Amino acid sequence: xxxxxxxxxxxxxxxxxxxxxxxxxxxxxxxxxxxxxxxxxxxxxxxxxxxxxxxxxxxxxxxxxxxxxxxxxxxxxxxxxxxxxxxxxxxxxxxxxxxxxxxxxxxxxxxxxxxxxxxxxxxxxxxxxxxxxxxxxxxxxxxxxxxxxxxxxxxxxxxxxxxxxxxxxxxxxxxxxxxxxxxxxxxxxxxxxxxxxxxxxxxxxxxxxxxxxxxxxxxxxxxxxxxxxxxxxxxxxxxxxxxxxxxxxxxxxxxxxxxxxxxxxxxxxxxxxxxxxxxxxxxxxxxxxxxxxxxxxxxxxxxxxxxxxxxxxxxxxxxxxxxxxxxxxxxxxxxxxxxxxxxxxxxxxxxxxxxxxxxxxxxxxxxxxxxxxxxxxxxxxxxxxxxxxxxxxxxxxxxxxxxxxxxxxxxxx
Ligand code: SAM
Ligand code: SF4
Ligand code: SF4
Numbered sequence: 001x002x003x004x005x006x007x008x009x010x011x012x013x014x015x016x017x018x019x020x021x022x023x024x025x026x027x028x029x030x031x032x033x034x035x036x037x038x039x040x041x042x043x044x045x046x047x048x049x050x051x052x053x054x055x056x057x058x059x060x061x062x063x064x065x066x067x068x069x070x071x072x073x074x075x076x077x078x079x080x081x082x083x084x085x086x087x088x089x090x091x092x093x094x095x096x097x098x099x100x101x102x103x104x105x106x107x108x109x110x111x112x113x114x115x116x117x118x119x120x121x122x123x124x125x126x127x128x129x130x131x132x133x134x135x136x137x138x139x140x141x142x143x144x145x146x147x148x149x150x151x152x153x154x155x156x157x158x159x160x161x162x163x164x165x166x167x168x169x170x171x172x173x174x175x176x177x178x179x180x181x182x183x184x185x186x187x188x189x190x191x192x193x194x195x196x197x198x199x200x201x202x203x204x205x206x207x208x209x210x211x212x213x214x215x216x217x218x219x220x221x222x223x224x225x226x227x228x229x230x231x232x233x234x235x236x237x238x239x240x241x242x243x244x245x246x247x248x249x250x251x252x253x254x255x256x257x258x259x260x261x262x263x264x265x266x267x268x269x270x271x272x273x274x275x276x277x278x279x280x281x282x283x284x285x286x287x288x289x290x291x292x293x294x295x296x297x298x299x300x301x302x303x304x305x306x307x308x309x310x311x312x313x314x315x316x317x318x319x320x321x322x323x324x325x326x327x328x329x330x331x332x333x334x335x336x337x338x339x340x341x342x343x344x345x346x347x348x349x350x351x352x353x354x355x356x357x358x359x360x361x362x363x364x365x366x367x368x369x370x371x372x373x374x375x376x377x378x379x380x381x382x383x384x385x386x387x388x389x390x391x392x393x394x395x396x397x398x399x400x401x402x403x404x405x406x407x408x409x410x411x412x413x
Contacts, residue, residue, distance in 0.1 A: 058375045064124045066384035073336040075121045078412040080134040081342045085167050086203035091409050095266040109344045111145040120374035127154050128161040132412025137170040143181040150182025171214030179221045187227040192240040231258045234275045256302050256322035262400050264407040277323035299336040330389035339411040347411050349386030353404040356380040
């Protein structure tokens with residue numbers, strides 16, 4: 001009990017320091033912003049001797065669980081805060097202007113630093129790593145990082161489920177390199193088949209045919225289990241739902257419909273632009289009879305549905321669709337994901353305003369070994385009580401953007 005009391009008082013001390021430092025957050029002065037963005041990206045770790053002692057003494061024998069008894073199984077790593085698209089729901093042009101200041105190269109985690117953190121996370125039970133961004137394929141020599149990560153093993157000695165989310169603009173060029181480096185799976189973001197709608201949604205006049213060719217190339221080099229993410233926005237791409245499903249039905253590519261979320265501070269989210277997944281499902285069922293499929297694993301974000309054959313059974317050859325419904329059907333109770341930002345902070349929730357700075361720990365004057373990094377991650381995870389979407393859905397906290405919230409392009413989806 002005395003040990004527990006000591007740990008609690010140290011945690012309070014740590015939380016106090018974090019808040020104090022966070023008050024120094026600077027409001028970015030930008031040339032033509034329509035919505036101000038608060039730059040919460042720089043927050044140095046306050047690593048006191050007391051905290052160091054607590055972390056070093058942490059008992060990692062049993063399972064590492066957060067405050068809501070959720071394990072850590074999935075790590076999402078953002079490798080760049082830059083993107084060549086300007087999707088209005090993520091990096092709207094009005095905020096991410098030509099003059100926007102991105103992180104300097106020196107602030108980005110190196111591949112070695114990322115691998116050290118990923119290795120530490122696998123010690124805590126992480127089985128899946130997703131590379132994301134910004135647009136991850138913009139990061140130079142990404143295949144070197146993929147090769148490093150694919151050499152890691154889970155606690156039971158198995159290869160990681162190593163995957164990547166991309167807008168596919170560079171996929172045609174990079175698919176073979178990624179496959180050779182050991183990437184296991186791919187998710188492509190695509191919001192419309194109609195070229196005009198797609199160009200408008202990426203807001204960079206990027207043609208849909210290039211994305212489709214990227215997917216074809218990925219299939220040709222041997223990627224299986226490719227997923228396509230479609231963010232559905234009322235008034236923008238609802239008429240693309242059925243054509244997208246028809247296009248990917250029976251191709252082995254699983255289409256997933258994502259409810260438009262109030263992430264970040266800048267996308268101007270409104271509830272009336274969210275089309276609930278139940279409505280999307282109803283639109284699909286009006287075309288094809290469908291059946292709910294069981295979850296493949298605990299903590300799975302998507303609810304899956306299959307197409308029925310003439311006898312009324314699931315026809316696996318027609319593939320499946322998924323629904324990620326974080327607005328209307330929050331899945332926080334099973335959320336086992338942490339996110340590592342481009343500049344090396346660990347975020348316990350997509351909607352968090354603060355992250356724990358791991359980079360400063362790695363680059364600090366006192367050297368730390370992989371064991372200490374694992375303990376530091378565990379210490380962070382054990383304090384986690386985030387459940388933003390569940391609280392929003394229950395009406396406990398208001399829906400909408402929050403000024404100090406981290407942008408999705410810094411921590412990825
Ligand atoms: N640039 C890559 C891409 O688009 O695939 C990776 C990063 S992107 C932030 C990851 C995923 O987040 C994408 O599938 C994107 O559609 C999704 N996303 C971004 N903003 C969103 C929002 N406001 N609501 C729902 N999904 C969003
Ligand atoms: Fe770029 Fe992906 Fe965000 Fe679109 S969703 S702006 S492609 S990071
Ligand atoms: Fe996980 Fe946060 Fe999303 Fe809930 S809101 S599912 S805790 S990332």
